[in-house]
Amino acid sequence: MRLKGLTALILTATLILAVALASLTVLSQPTEAQAKDAFAKLGCTACHNGKVAKTWDEIVARWKGLSGKYTSLNDFVKAEVTEEVKTRGYGEPKTWDELFILMSTFVGKKREDTKIVEEYLASLLGIGATPTTPTPTPTPTPVTSPATPPAEERGVSFILAAVAAAILVLILVAIAFYLSRRSA
Ligand code: HEC
Numbered sequence: 001m002r003l004k005g006l007t008a009l010i011l012t013a014t015l016i017l018a019v020a021l022a023s024l025t026v027l028s029q030p031t032e033a034q035a036k037d038a039f040a041k042l043g044c045t046a047c048h049n050g051k052v053a054k055t056w057d058e059i060v061a062r063w064k065g066l067s068g069k070y071t072s073l074n075d076f077v078k079a080e081v082t083e084e085v086k087t088r089g090y091g092e093p094k095t096w097d098e099l100f101i102l103m104s105t106f107v108g109k110k111r112e113d114t115k116i117v118e119e120y121l122a123s124l125l126g127i128g129a130t131p132t133t134p135t136p137t138p139t140p141t142p143v144t145s146p147a148t149p150p151a152e153e154r155g156v157s158f159i160l161a162a163v164a165a166a167i168l169v170l171i172l173v174a175i176a177f178y179l180s181r182r183s184a
Pocket residue numbers: 039042043044045046047048052053054059062063080081084085088090103104106107109114117121
């Protein structure tokens with residue numbers, strides 16, 4: 001009986017840990033809500049309001065529709081974006097890097113600040129967030145992998161999730177332990 005209880009305890013703990021780890025992995029990816037929030041907080045919505053330029057929702061819907069059509073982010077920008085920005089008289093970004101450097105300058109921010117937005121938007125195209133060309137400005141490119149969440153943007157939800165998961169694991173281990181004692 002004791003052995004059965006212990007096995008149940010170990011199994012439960014393992015299961016809960018696996019679930020917690022899986023949810024943490026999902027949480028560390030930028031979600032649509034986080035990207036949309038970053039887009040608004042950066043001030044991009046000053047132009048992306050449906051008048052000067054497309055709204056966030058319009059961009060997301062359009063890019064989802066173009067998913068799988070291009071194999072590189074630069075090809076995508078050249079074919080789908082360059083002309084549109086140029087026509088409106090806002091410059092002529094020819095690569096993914098140029099596009100986001102240009103857009104971040106409009107709001108007085110650094111290129112790094114748009115990472116969450118970039119990662120999310122790139123994921124819509126099914127290409128991947130890593131730009132294929134080196135940054136053509138002295139702006140330092142972060143050495144961290146694109147998947148690493150900038151602490152100030154995603155740290156809070158990540159830490160909260162980690163704490164919640166830890167508490168959940170503790171509670172369930174305690175219950176399993178109690179049950180195993182009772183059945184022993
Ligand atoms: C000064 C105005 C202005 C600001 C501020 C601005 N943009 Fe833009 N953006 C444009 C214009 C104009 C276009 C081209 C027209 C369009 O796509 O709606 C564009 C296009 C884009 C596109 C391509 C959209 C598509 O589907 O073709 C992306 C992505 C983008 N901007 C991201 C951003 C981000 C991120 C920010 C904030 C860091 C930002 N923009 C801030 C004017 C602006």
